[in-house]
Amino acid sequence: MQTNALLNLLVIDEDQLYAERIVSLLSHYYDEVNLGFLDDEEELLKALRSPWDVLVFGRAYDLTLTDVVVILQSHDLDLPIIGLMSDELAATAHNAEGLPATIDSMMVKALRPENEVEVVLSICLQHAGLGCRRALKGIRHILSEAEQRANILIKNSKSAVAYLDQGIHIFANDPYLELFGFESMKDIIGVPVIDLIADKDNVKEFKQFLRKFDKGNRDQLEFQFESRKMDGSTFEAKLQLAAATLEGAPVTQIIIQQNAANDAEIAKRLAAVERMDTLTGLGNRRGLEEQLELIHQKVGDEKSSAALYYIQLDNIGKISSSLGLQGVDATIKQVGYRLGEMIEEGYVSRFGDTTFTILVEHLTTQAVKDLAEQIRTDIAGMLIDVNKRTTSTTVSIGVVKIEAGAAAPQVLLERAIDAVGTVQIETKNHGDAYHLYDPSEHANSDDMALAEYLVKAISNNGFELKYQPIYDINTDSSDFFEVYLRLPLADASNTVLTPDHFMAVAKTHHLREKIDRWVLIHACKQLNDVRKQHPTARILVQLTSASLVDKQLPNVASQLIKAIGGAPGAITLQFSEQDVINHLTVAKAQFAALSEAGCEIAIHHFGNSAKSIEIADTVQTDMVRLSRNYIDNINNEDNLDTVKALITRANEHEIDVLMPYIEDAATMSVSWSVGARYLQGYYLEAPSTSMHFGTSEA
Structure with a gap:
């Protein structure tokens, strides 16, 4: 059940003492309950100007439950409803087992007012469901914004970039159109990418290359081939594949470069960009996975040790609700900057939207724990400025030691993520703690x-x-x-x-x-x-x-x-x-x-x-x-x-x-x-x- 949270509760009823009794019971689950109490339609319309989390409906002067539902729908509000037993609901209140007739993510209909435990638990569960929907909406917005930023960069890029759907062109930027001699976007849409490959052997090899990529194989991301322009001329080129999205749908991104004397330098700069997070300037997931592979091999060769930290921001959903996407981006940037400052000798990356990773070498077990505690306290003490407003955050940290004979890098990463899950369990989803993964505690290692x-x-x-x-x-x-x-x-x-x-x-x-x-x-x-x-x-x-x-x-x-x-x-x-x-x-x-x-x-x-x-x-x-x-x-x-x-x-x-x-x-x-x-x-x-x-x- 939720703790350390605020609940905005709107009650429509004639009995204010009953509403206050429910608030008293809810105080065991929430730090603060903001109660709104009314019993007529005019007051409801005024109240809906403010944000509410759950609405409890009992009896009202000039409102029925149906009226309330119609009003919420007309205002396009996502507001869960708890219906208390009334004459309107009595006929269809319960099913054959005596349970409320309607239970879903938006409504519980209908509970008996005297069953206060059921009422309180229904409020908590409906509030939790609302929180999930709000968080999902925020995440979708973040993904949409990220895709929009990526598409703007591609359209303005000097590299030849296109998107494929099952091997068919569905988008190409201007450098790509110019490279192959297409006059406009409409000329290339629907053209199979293999039409741009000159040699038959290249076509066969490319089909196999693309098929492996579509099945999730990332061992080979580059393909050397002889390319053909619309006028029939050919040139030696290199093609690179990456998974991407276009308007929310999964597609394959290709980048084509003509072989030139400065290919090595271009490839080096491109590789650096591909391994960098654009928001924070830190490494990204791909960079982390490559560094983890190198560290894993180095530890095995030198019989040394290292540590992997997986750091998850705890309250990003709350920040998104109160400060929006701008607040989320500001929090991620400032936390990333602070981590970069703290780790002078190590690799810091933004692993996911709200997660970071750190790789450090040559630390004793106690030093590993000390660094985790230092990160935790330092982040918790930050004041994050967002447009003249201030917010704060905490982190949950999963830590894995990397020693000679350690499991594969991907397994180590999964263990660090599991350790964060252990933090959530131990702190009842409050976070602000760290957990060091101990292999002896996990019997499934042999499995x-x-x-x-x-x-x-x-x-x-x-x-x-x-x-x-x-x-x-x-x-x-x-x-x-x-x-x-x-x-x-x-x-x-x-x-x-x-x-x-x-x-x-x-x-x-x-x-x-x-x-x-x-x-x-x-x-x-x-x-x-x-x-x-x-x-x-x-x-x-x-x-x-x-x-x-x-x-x-x-x-x-x-x-x-x-x-x-x-x-x-x-x-x-x-x-x-x-x-x-x-x-x-x-x-x-x-x-x-x-x-x-x-x-x-x-x-x-x-x-x-x-x-x-x-x-x-x-x-x-x-x-x-x-x-x-x-x-x-x-x-x-x-x-x-x-x-x-x-x-x-x-x-x-x-x-x-x-x-x-x-x-x-x-x-x-x-x-x-x-x-x-x-x-x-x-x-x-x-x-x-x-x-x-x-x-x-x-």
Whole structure:
């Protein structure tokens, strides 16, 4: 709940004592409550000349709640309303559960006046929502102003600059038009940028370059090519890309320079500008990220230390409300100037709209803390002048030490930002404090490393697949193979992880779908090679719930089936019974689409639900793989009867049953009698790195 804040409360009611009672209760949540009290329309119209945060409506001499809403709409006011129970609202006051009939970001209708706690909390929540809307409006204004300033600079720039939307010109400044021989803007709008590239090989390379940029790859931002003017003449040029906005929509900005003797100097000056914040003259985010990379490498090479400070202004929304954009800019400029003065040996940058970063080297842990406290107290003591008015601000500071063996620069930056979040929690959003990130307090550091390793394995084919034969009683063959995923670690002990060790981390970092896709593609590649010698070979591939709900999976499966010759049933996809239960409607539609594509469907860990047969029949599965608890102690007569009954019911629904985990001769001898079509286990054959076509002796 808000503290240290002002609430302007307007009450329309006949009972002033009640209004004062509400103000008394609100004083526990606000430093000051400014009460406006009235009970007729004329007074309301006068009161609306002043700013208000929340309006509470009870009873009035000549007003209804509808009248108040109409008046606010006619004045185009964003003023939340709390409606107290009245004759007008009684008929539709509450729903069947007894809750107020209308609750949204603008109105609560209707509360009983005697339920003062509900009234007070509704006022606080509506006020908080209003604050968010005001802050969002201010941010949008700031972004609009920034875009306007950027566009003015581009229009007056001597560099050739244009904006692209999906590779098509939508804007170009005069130097750009002159460079290529266009007479006016209308002549270039709609022209593909590849029309300005002379060589066909350059066109192909540029398409790939632009495609990578559109996907977020920023490893390469420059492109050397032979450019073509409208008159057919050509010249050697360099193109640079950057993300930008035009009228609020995302576009791609390109800058084209002719190669000349002074290219190096121009590039140097341009690079400096690209790494500088225009408002404060400090470095910007790009500059900070590059410096952080350099410091990170230097610390690792020299076994030294450094510190990263992430500094967030606390009350910028309040400053924006009271002093507008001019007040915000003045605050940012003066805080930036003060930070630059304080840090003589270090790198200071404006990281975001209202955030700064500082990089300093060679500080002990205590010195790191002392500097954070110095920054905090110095900023809190500033008096910021804005057009003969004065304001002040405080900061929340997140600090990370950078030492040899530290995490990647981006992770360090995220930790500094998280440390600011810790400040907000510890101070209940008041700020004016700092927090030094302590890795020992964060148990997810190992998970982060594992997530990074998984991403690398997906990109560099670092996974390994194993294949275990499945014996088919009906055909007396073992040309059906279950695919198992493994993750070898590059450590001294040659550790190999199974999915139960890394899938939880993969889920947290949204990697399961990519891992599933990797398994499916590489298993099908192996199957395609094997089927050249063994055309009846089939595979059983286990996928996660991420693929179960992936609408693209049937299309991917169809393409893979075509790639291996189009044989239906060559691929069987299996999902866990619990995942199918959790997504039953989606699973039914997904399985139908996969069957249409030529895939067969299986459910593993089958039999753990009281309605396993009904579920399998509902989604029209082809095969089920029994849960391990059915196989354990199968020699027990009761357990054996249970397994037989389950398999019999499955067969009645034309569902084939796979009996896995056959690890010894006793289990094998029983397996023949239960009615399962497929048998599998280490007693028959262990998984191997290839599809081994041996003779299975049952």
